[in-house]
Amino acid sequence: MRRAVLAAIVAALLCITSAAQAKPPRIVALTPFGANTLVKLGVEPVGIGQTLGGQERFSPKLKDVTVLPLSHPNGPNLEQLASLDPDLVLSSPTWAKGNESMGDLGIRVLVREPRKVAESYSQTLAIGRLVDRRKRAEALVKSMKEGVAQARKGIERHPSVMLILGVGRTPFVFLPNSWGGDVVTKAGGQLLTGGVESSSGFERISDEVVVAEDPDVIVAVPHANEEDIPSLTEYLRTNPAWATTSAVRNGRIHISVDNSLLQAGTDVARTIRKVRRLYLEN
Amino acid sequence: MARRTLVFAGLSAALALAVVTSLAFGAVAVPLGETIEILLGNGGGGPHQQIVETLRLPRTVEAMVVGAALGIAGAILQGALANPLASPDVIGVTGGAGFGAILIIILFPGSIALLPVGALAFGLLAAALVFSIAWSGANRGSTGKVILAGIAILSLFTAATTGLLAAYPERAPSAIFFIAGGLTSSGWDEMATIWPYFAAGFLCAALLIRPLDRLALGDDVSASLGSRPHLIRLGAAVAAALLAAASAAIAGLLGFLGLVVPHVVRMAGGTSSHTFVVPASAIGGAALLAAGGTLARTLRAPIEMPVGPFMVVLGVPLFLWLLRKVV
Numbered sequence: 001m002r003r004a005v006l007a008a009i010v011a012a013l014l015c016i017t018s019a020a021q022a023k024p025p026r027i028v029a030l031t032p033f034g035a036n037t038l039v040k041l042g043v044e045p046v047g048i049g050q051t052l053g054g055q056e057r058f059s060p061k062l063k064d065v066t067v068l069p070l071s072h073p074n075g076p077n078l079e080q081l082a083s084l085d086p087d088l089v090l091s092s093p094t095w096a097k098g099n100e101s102m103g104d105l106g107i108r109v110l111v112r113e114p115r116k117v118a119e120s121y122s123q124t125l126a127i128g129r130l131v132d133r134r135k136r137a138e139a140l141v142k143s144m145k146e147g148v149a150q151a152r153k154g155i156e157r158h159p160s161v162m163l164i165l166g167v168g169r170t171p172f173v174f175l176p177n178s179w180g181g182d183v184v185t186k187a188g189g190q191l192l193t194g195g196v197e198s199s200s201g202f203e204r205i206s207d208e209v210v211v212a213e214d215p216d217v218i219v220a221v222p223h224a225n226e227e228d229i230p231s232l233t234e235y236l237r238t239n240p241a242w243a244t245t246s247a248v249r250n251g252r253i254h255i256s257v258d259n260s261l262l263q264a265g266t267d268v269a270r271t272i273r274k275v276r277r278l279y280l281e282n
Numbered sequence: 283m284a285r286r287t288l289v290f291a292g293l294s295a296a297l298a299l300a301v302v303t304s305l306a307f308g309a310v311a312v313p314l315g316e317t318i319e320i321l322l323g324n325g326g327g328g329p330h331q332q333i334v335e336t337l338r339l340p341r342t343v344e345a346m347v348v349g350a351a352l353g354i355a356g357a358i359l360q361g362a363l364a365n366p367l368a369s370p371d372v373i374g375v376t377g378g379a380g381f382g383a384i385l386i387i388i389l390f391p392g393s394i395a396l397l398p399v400g401a402l403a404f405g406l407l408a409a410a411l412v413f414s415i416a417w418s419g420a421n422r423g424s425t426g427k428v429i430l431a432g433i434a435i436l437s438l439f440t441a442a443t444t445g446l447l448a449a450y451p452e453r454a455p456s457a458i459f460f461i462a463g464g465l466t467s468s469g470w471d472e473m474a475t476i477w478p479y480f481a482a483g484f485l486c487a488a489l490l491i492r493p494l495d496r497l498a499l500g501d502d503v504s505a506s507l508g509s510r511p512h513l514i515r516l517g518a519a520v521a522a523a524l525l526a527a528a529s530a531a532i533a534g535l536l537g538f539l540g541l542v543v544p545h546v547v548r549m550a551g552g553t554s555s556h557t558f559v560v561p562a563s564a565i566g567g568a569a570l571l572a573a574g575g576t577l578a579r580t581l582r583a584p585i586e587m588p589v590g591p592f593m594v595v596l597g598v599p600l601f602l603w604l605l606r607k608v609v
Contacts, residue, residue, distance in 0.1 A: 052449045072451030094451070166456035167391040170466055170586070194309070194584035202455070206309035207467040208333045209584040223453045228392025235395050240469030244332045 025087040025131060028068065030075055032056045033264040034090030034112045035065075037124050040140050040266055041133040047084045049076055057259055074098035078105060088130065114264040115201055116182045117148065124266065140266065147269030152186060157282040159216035161189035162247070163261065165202055167222045167232065172202040180221060180261030183268065187275040188282045189217070207241040218247040219254045219279050221261050229255045254279050286558050289551045293565040297346070300572035304342040307576055308333065309584040341465045344473060345572040348465075348533045351480055351525035353567025354487045356540030357547075357559045361494040362518030363425045369541035370526030372432040373519050376537045377439035378408025379530030383460045384443045388450045397460075398472045398531035402479065404439070405527030411435050413519060423512035428519065462588030463536040465575045472532050479528035486521035487560060494518065494556040536571070536590055542597045543567045549604040570597055 029035035030049030038045050039059045047066045050056055066084060068076040075095030082105060091099050092113040099109045112127065114120040121141045128137020161184050164171035173193055174181040178201030181191050194209035222232055232255050242248050256279075260271045276282055305321070306314055312330045321339070325331035352370065359368040370376050382404025386397050415431040417423050447454050459466070466472070493514045496504045501511040526540065547562035548554055574592040581587065 051452055072448050072454070166453070167387060167394045168397060168456050168459070168466075170456075170459040170464060172455055196585050198585075204459070204586045206579060206584045206586045207337055208309040208579075211329045211332050211337070212310045214329070222391050223450075223456070224391040231392045232394065239467075240336050240471060241467035243336065244329065 026085055027088045027090060027131070028076075028081060028084055028086040029090045030068070030070065030095060031090060031092045031113050031263070032058055032259075033114060033120065033123070033266070034127065035059070035062055036266055037127050037140075038090075038131065041128055041131060041136045043131045043133065045090075046086060047076075047081070057263060057265060070095065074101060078102065081105075081107070090127070115177055115179050117186055117268055120264050120266065120268060121145065144266060144268060148186065148272060151269040151272040151276070152188070155188035155276070155282055157280070158188050158190050159280055159282065160192050160213065161217045161219060161280065162192040162210060162215040163189075164218065164220045165222075165262070167220075167224065170204060171220065172204050174221075174261070175201050175203060177201045179264045183261060183271055184219070184275055184280075186268075187272045187280055189275070189280050210242060211244060214245050215247045216250075217252045217254070217279055218242070218245070219256055219261070219275075221256050221259075224255070224257050226257055229257060252279075286551050286553065286562075289547065289562060290565070292550075293547070293562055293569060297565050297569035297572065300569045300576065301342055301346065304345065304572045304576045305334070305338050307580050308338055309579060309586070336469050337467045340469050340473065341467065341575060342572060344465050344532055345575045346568040347473070347480055348529040348536070349539060349567035349569070349571030350564035351483060351529045351567070352536060352540040352571075353543040353563035353565075354484070354560055355522040355525040355529075356542075356567075357544035357556070357563040358487050358490055358494060358518045359522045359540070360544055361498060361554075361556055361559070362490075362515045362522075363428060364498070365425060365429060366545065367541070368429070369537050370522060370529075371436055371537045371541075372429055373523055373526075374408035374412045374432050374435035374439065375405045375523050375526040376530065376535050377436040377443070378411075379405030379527055380461060380535050381408075381439040381443045381446075383530070383534070384446050384457050387457045387460070388446045388453050391453070391456075398476060401460075402476065402527050402531040405530050406523060408435050408439055409519065409523035409527065413516065417512075417516065423515055425515075428515070459588050460534040463534040463590030463593075464578065464586075464588045465533050465571075476528045476531050479524050479531075483521050483524035483528065486517060486524065490514065490518055490521060491556045491560050494560075498554065498556075533571075533589070536593065538590065538597065539567055539570060539593055542601050543570060546597070546601055546604055549607075 027045045028047040029038055029045045035045055035048045036059045039061045047068050048062055049068050049070045051070045068080055070076055075098030078101055086107055089102055089107055089109045090112045091109050093111055102109045112123050114123050124141050125137050128134050163174040163180050163184055166172055175193050175198055176191055185191055192213050192215045194205040196203045233253055236253050247253055306317055310333055317334055320331050320334040356369050379401040382400035383397050386400045412431045412435050416428040421427050493509055496507050496509045497511055497514050504511050543566045544559055544563045547566050548559055551558050570593055574589045574596055577592045578587045578589040
């Protein structure tokens with residue numbers, strides 16, 4: 001009898017312990033990639049970050065999650081963040097200063113912001129390990145890879161593409177080590193960079209190089225809204241510096257305002273298809 | 283007299299050299315002979331003609347006009363306010379123009395074509411606020427009041443600009459070139475809109491040269507000679523505001539040029555006479571900005587950098603050398 005009671009107590013304790021272990025960690029995701037990956041792995045973050053006026057592409061399943069406004073250079077307000085009592089924050093290099101402060105508060109911070117399609121696979125697996133959803137992460141990565149392979153099928157032409165960030169007459173070009181640059185390359189575009197390199201993934205190149213290299217397509221990512229597209233297209237089309245380029249002469253100037261070329265996502269295959277269909281026409 | 287002539291000759295030679303290098307060098311190698319043929323109207327079409335005619339030539343002219351304007355703005359402000367630290371910053375223009383441009387870049391990106399107009403309008407608005415404060419109440423039009431009002435308005439607009447940049451960090455990269463100063467590649471478009479403000483500023487400055495020399499004798503002596511010191515000061519501030527705001531609209535915030543160039547030519551020429559300092563500052567400013575613009579385009583080509591830091595690199599050593607030698 002005594003043994004039976006003891007066994008029951010031990011079993012109960014084991015159940016309680018395992019239940020405590022199974023309790024999902026409280027995660028705040030400051031990047032759309034982190035937040036959307038968690039959702040696809042079946043984990044709901046307790047908070048997500050959003051910049052003022054930003055157009056982050058969050059999954060509809062996150063509509064009821066607490067939103068933390070982000071501001072430069074700290075990211076979220078530390079008091080608001082602490083009130084969510086997170087075990088883990090998935091952050092971005094953009095909030096480097098804030099990441100340090102979060103660490104000082106005793107919060108575990110991991111920087112998860114892929115700048116290459118291949119990195120989105122490895123980081124998805126890493127997030128899967130963090131939240132103990134390895135199998136789902138592996139399945140997700142498998143479907144992402146299959147989707148990308150499918151989206152790249154039948155590429156016939158490789159137009160030269162100048163992908164620019166920002167507005168004004170002094171925009172920065174996306175380099176191959178940026179999310180948008182890698183996506184355009186995967187979609188079959190030849191990225192016009194003037195041969196420059198930068199760890200940031202963006203650099204301002206001379207308009208003389210733009211004229212000399214003569215892009216077939218110009219795609220701008222201006223941090224603007226849908227209604228700004230006609231005026232921005234006209235602004236770029238009438239830029240005297242680019243008047244002789246094939247892109248301007250053939251009316252192949254496009255504006256992308258949905259941030260799909262700026263922010264990494266698990267829906268990369270859809271982005272590649274969009275780039276091919278709307279911009280590269282290949 | 284010989285010293286002044288020598289300084290004029292030296293500045294003119296520097297300007298000629300800066301203009302030639304600005305037209306000859308860039309991210310793409312265009313043979314000098316072909317550049318000359320293109321400039322003479324004998325280009326055979328193609329990318330090189332586009333590069334020289336649409337990119338390099340307008341940029342060089344912009345550099346000359348903006349450099350001259352900022353040099354003159356600094357010279358007449360320093361003379362009118364009898365303050366060696368006076369520059370377009372002091373009358374609030376730089377702060378206002380910066381806010382106007384950043385407002386459009388950050389909040390109204392769809393209206394980006396209005397950036398030069400926004401910079402010009404807010405630059406002039408800031409100057410108008412400074413004038414209205416400085417020319418009202420007790421001690422109206424006094425140098426101290428103009429400078430203090432200018433610092434207050436400058437602080438106000440700078441804080442607003444910083445607030446916008448901090449609130450929308452992902453949009454800040456588009457603003458960097460404006461803040462750090464940079465000649466863009468807009469062909470003649472922006473100059474076609476802004477030139478009347480330059481023209482009005484240059485004309486006002488030319489008319490103020492002799493009155494400013496009389497003002498340099500002091501308000502009382504100047505008044506006894508029939509001048510109206512407060513009116514001269516207001517005229518100088520308005521001319522400087524027009525020139526500085528038009529410059530900001532074209533090339534962003536380059537306040538350093540307006541501060542340093544007049545001092546350099548004053549020390550080099552050994553005189554503070556405005557008949558010398560104003561035209562010499564115009565030539566010196568044009569040369570410095572044209573040279574800085576070429577360096578910004580070529581040093582890390584094909585990467586294009588802001589021009590402001592290069593003017594500091596070029597101007598400060600010369601300024602410090604003269605300061606040590608002359609003062």
